[in-house]
Amino acid sequence: MEGDAAGAGGGDRSSIVIGLIENRAKEVGVAAFDLRSASLHLSQYIETSCSYHNTKTLLHFYDPMVAIVPPNKTAADGMVGVSELVGKHLPTNKKITMARGCFDDTKGAVMVKNLSARDPSALGLDTYCKQYYLCLAAASATIKWIESERGVTFNGSFDHMNIDSTRTRLLRANLLQPLKDIQTINTRLDCLDELMSNEELFFGLTQGLRKFPKESDKVLCHFCFKPKKDTDEVLKPANGRKSQGLISDIIVLKTALDAIPFLSKVLRGAKSFLLRNIYQTICENPKYASMRKRIGDVIDEDVVHSRAPFVTCTQQCFAIKAGIDGLLDVARRSFCDTSEAIHNLANKYREDFKLPNLKIPYNNRLGFYFIVPQKDITERLPNKFIQVVRHGKNVHCSSLELASLNARNKSAAVECFLRTELCLEGLINEIREDIGILTLLAEVLCLLDMLVNSFAFTISTKPVDRYTRPEFTDDGPMAINAGRHPILESLHNDFVPNNLFLSEASNMVLVMGPNMSGKSTYLQQICLIVILAQIGCYVPAQFASLRVVDRVFTRIGTGDNVENNSSTFMTEMKETAFIMQNVSSKYYGSLIVVDELGRATSSSDGLAIAWSCCEYLLSTKAYTVFATHMESLSELATIYPNVKILHFEVDLRNDRLDFKFRLKDGVRKVPHYGLLLAKVAGLPSSVIDTAASITSRITEQEMVRKDDNCEQYRSLQMAYQVTQRLICLKQSNQGDDYIREALQNLKDGYAAGRLT
Known part of the structure; x- marks a missing residue:
């Protein structure tokens, strides 16, 4: 190109x-x-x-x-x-x-x-x-x-x-589009297992990846794009910069190829399929050694990748072996002479102007310039210094002599770059013929960097047993034991873990609790655990068995959308409509997380919409976690056996709420927690008293109606619970004796009219 x-x-x-x-x-x-x-x-x-x-x-x-x-x-x-x-x-x-x-x-x-x-x-x-x-x-x-x-x-x-994806976007792309193939996920997890159990391999790969320059994945760019040269002499410096970039990429490529033998040594004894495959396709591929030899025939062996500006410039000028191009050798001599003259000028100024701490750094834009500490300046700098600028405790400046030497030095460097590129044309064309193996190397480095420096390193910094390998099934339940929020647990040492269980027989969980009890954090935690698992990473839990989901739908947060002229409620409805239109009816189920649907409109309309949405989602294969304040929604569990009710534990002490952040089964009635929070916020006592009187009358009427509904659907609930437990026992990997005992307990419990 x-x-x-x-x-x-x-x-x-x-x-x-x-x-x-x-x-x-x-x-x-x-x-x-x-x-x-x-x-x-x-x-x-x-x-x-x-x-x-x-x-x-x-x-x-x-x-x-x-x-x-x-x-x-x-x-x-x-x-x-x-x-x-x-x-x-x-x-x-x-x-x-x-x-x-x-x-x-x-x-x-x-x-x-x-x-x-x-x-x-x-x-x-x-x-x-x-x-x-x-x-x-x-x-x-x-x-x-x-x-x-x-x-x-x-x-x-x-x-x-x-x-293919590049190194800079691989992790982000995985988080936005997690894997769905169980075999691919388990291949990554097998690799992670080996990294976590083999310290020598883990630290060896960490050290080996550091040997590859960070720009390794961008090296391909200059081999795909051939810089277009301008014939105008005025634009010669611009051509020099393009040539400089190409030389830099050759040096980066040489450094990357030099790091492959160390990577080969580290991976030689790897056992996991992914690492063995990398060893075979990269470390045992003779094309890399052949490319390294071709580069070594032209590039000086002492040239290495550097980040120091002047060292980098010098390395680029002397990248080609001596004697290959006579004009290049002349340009190099001029570059060295002007560089030496600049440092001699600095020594002269130190003696003439009594500035022992005068320094002469270099950057790519300015070239060489002087730095003088302000403490060394008694009154003001001599008139010989120009372009004086103060930077903190130092003064940056130049001189006419330095400017002249800088111009000659830059001109010599540009000439070196242009002559070097001419010498590299044949080598670059040969590299372009094998650009496919560089693509493969870039992909492998991306993947290893993500697995080692993102996944394994993060897990290794946590206490033992804080992260676990997730299990995946084709059609099994989603079971998370002692799950934690991967971000918030790093900020709070006493983060309270919680469980989750969803299955085809119980595909909706209603989470209830007062404001600030932990509902929103719990919903986010579930989504993050599922996403981490499906990109092939360990998850923050004691145990996790998951069904692969094809999509994660969320309806979380509030706020108007002024750009689209949408109120908070309208935004809620648009997002909910999108979920219902796109929820998967295919083999893979979706995960749906909804937080406080219907709170932005009247209580009756909000309850009606939330109820009907729950009924719609119950008819799909999706797993749904629905957080709400509406206690009336708990009646769904009396009509639909595949609904489970959970609540966040809260203690009421001296008219104050003590949040435990622990999930419990069933509905926990915290009497008038909204009134308690309003009282803490400073609402007048008369307003609080009136509100308490009104809500008491409403609550009495609701309790009578709920008792009638519970009695009506009790037998259906018992039958459904038995069916649900039979399905779980069928998918269990426990021994025959355990299953026989569980079946007997189930039979006895059903006969007694209560299942524990």
Whole structure:
């Protein structure tokens, strides 16, 4: 690929170019190209919500510098399309409209097939190109825009485009899109088991990964983008910077290849499938040694990757072995002479002006400059010093002599960079031929970095047995024993753990309790444990057996949405509608977490909506955890046996609430806790007394009605509890004797009319 890739670097600014297109069936195709790592990510999905929730999520995830869309087109049902959505959620200068003819799926498939670093057959394009034509059309438009606007050309003769996630986004991508394949999850967990049980392997990998430069995954960029040279002599420094970046990448690549033998030594005795596979594909691959030898034939062995600016500049100037290019040797001599002259000038100033602590640091923008401590300056600096600026206790300055030497030094360095790149052209072309193995190495480093430095390191810093390996079943229950919030437990040493049990026979849990009793934290804790488990990490619990979920839906928090002219209640209803429209009816169930639905409207309407939503969710395969203040919702358990009621324990002492943060079975009535909190907040006593009188009369009427309902559904509840326990015993891995005893206890309990 030839052109100017300068826009792919630099700072925290986004480097993602994203293309989007949809069809009449509301299928959306997305192609996201990362200019920094030359990686392409393709997605295609059906938008089931009126608000284009999935597309908004992807736009938030990628945060693109540019979004490419076809001309505005309103959907048949009057809803806004993707083009208008991008215009609403991104600044005007970030939205690029291209003719619909640029979104050509056939050309997109050919481009991806020709430019992929992977074997084209491994991509499965022949199988999927008809099914996923929209994302290929988006890829075609995205690549066309990059070619025209960024001045690059994609060359199909070399395999240099990576279609995979990069190191900087791997962990975030896993958290936003956890795994669903149990075998893949268990493969990661097996690797984590070995890391936690083998200290030598864990610390060896930690040390080995430090030997790889942090920029290893970005090295691919300059090998995919060939800098476009300007012939104008005025632009020579800009060409020098591009050459400098390419030389730096060669040095980084050399350093990374030098680290592979140590990684091989560490992984040689690994037992887990994932680590053995890494050892075989990376450490035993002769292509890496061959590439290292080719680099060693040109690059000096003493050159290493450095972060010190002047050391880095010097290493880049002397990267090529001496004697290969005569003009390069002359430029090096000039660079050394001017560098030496600058340091001699500093020594001269120290003696002439009695400034023993004068320093001469270097940075990439200014070159060399002087630093003088203010304590060494009696009155003011001599007139020879210019550009005087105070920085804290020091003074930064320069001089005409230093400026002249700086200019000559920079000119010599630029000449070194340009001559060095000419010498490296053959080597770079050879590296481009094998860009696929560098892609593989970058992926492996990403994965190892996440497993070792994110997962294993975090677990190793916790007390023993605080984290456990989760178990997964195809259709079993979700059972968490002594689960904890992974973030809040780090802030509170006395964090109270709690349990959770959900199954097909009991797929909804109603969590009740006063304000500040821990309901919202408990809901967040469940979601985080499930997500951690499905990215292949240990979870903060004593035991966890989970069913893989395909989606996690949450309705948590309150607040108006002024941008969309939505009140708190309207926002609640939109989010709840999205959940109901998208809850999975497939084999994999979803996890739904709802916090205080219906609190933003009248009590009667809120209760009615919450009740009907619960009934709807009970009919699905989804597991639902529903937190509420509405005690009337507890009557769901008398009608629907698959509802379980839990409450957070609270003690009432001297008209004050003592929160225990422990979950208990059943409904715990804390009398008028809202009135107690209102009293603590300072409401007048007359208001509190009147409210207490009103609520007492309402409570008496409710109790009579609840008693009638409980008696009516008692026999149904007993039968359902027996069925539920039989299902759990069927899925149990306990011995025959234990199961026989449990069956006998179940029989006796049912005959006695009470199940414990």
